[in-house]
Amino acid sequence: METTFNKTTNKGMNKWIKKLIPHVHQQELTETAGQQTASPGQGLSLDEYCEQTNQALLMIPELEFHKILGEKEEQTAKLEKEKGALLEEVEQLKQLLQVQKNDANLQNGFFQAELAKQAGIQKEASLKIQMFDMALATERNQCEEMEMVLAQLMEDNFYMETSLSQKNEDLQHKSCLLVEKESENAGLVAALNQAKEDLENERRQWMEEKSSLLESLNEDNMAHEEEKVVETALMDRMSDLERQMDQIDAKEPKRKSLRKRFLQLFRRT
Structure with a gap:
């Protein structure tokens, strides 16, 4: 706050000195100011700076001095007013800073709690990610095993389809052969029936011939007797x-x- 007031006072004094320049000889003011005044930035306090400035003002004529003094009082009153406004503003800023500090503390606590919560969530998420990675690795291994099993099944299925196709061809060939066999068997059955019929006829004829022969034999036997x-x-x-x-x-x-x-x-x- 003191630094702000010093800056404001220096600005006012500089403006006041600039107003004195038209009323005095530039050379005398410059020489006097160069010999007896210094700025607060050269290591002087505000009181020392004002004392040197007042000594420099004693060399100004009386009428000009009263005029300058009035302007100085106005400037001083204005500076006091600005100082009060600045002090009030500083107080408001302090209160605002305290409120902001309290809010910051609350927010900091909230942020700390939120940070701890986020850390817990992040830790839980990290554990879940690890579990998901492990599950994913297991799933990948299972998928690879299933792919291998599927490839083996596809290969077996291919061989089975090839074998089934060959068996179907063999079955069709056997079916054709069976049809041919059935046709042949039908012919054989017909031939067998015909042969049976012929055999029966021959047997009948043989029986007849046998009877005739027996009769002839009996007659021959009788003749022989x-x-x-x-x-x-x-x-x-x-x-x-x-x-x-x-x-x-x-x-x-x-x-x-x-x-x-x-x-x-x-x-x-």
Whole structure:
């Protein structure tokens, strides 16, 4: 506050000195001011600066001095008024600063709480992100495994489709063969039925022939039996004849050759 007042006072004094320049000799004022005055910026206090300024003013004529003094009083009153306004403004600024400070403290507390809250949220979010990363990595691994399994399944499916296609072709070929076989079997069945019919006819014919043969055989057997009877009778007769011939030969040895010729002739017949 003192620094602000010094700046304001220096500005007023400078303006007041500038007003004195037209009423005095420039050379005298310059020499006097150069020898006896200095600015507050050269290490002098405000009282020392005013004292030097007053000493410089003693060299000004009386009428000009009263005029300048009046202007100085007006300037001083104005400065006092400005000072009061500045002090009031400073007080208002202090109050405003205190309010702002209180607000800043409240806001700082709020910000600290919000910061702690945000830190907690950020920490929780970081943990969630880590969990999500782990879950994502697990999901990626599972996806890779599923892709490998899917690729294997697709390969197996391809082989199965190829095998199924080949089996379908084989089945169609076998179906064609089966149709051909069925056609052949139908022909065979027809041929078999015809063969059965022919066999039955042949069996019937054979039975008929068998019956006929049996009848013929029976007749032959009967004829053979009859022949055997006749032959037996003939043999008996022949034996009788031989005995008779023997008896005759025994009686007539010369006719022996005739008997032999007769027997040979009989045996031929």
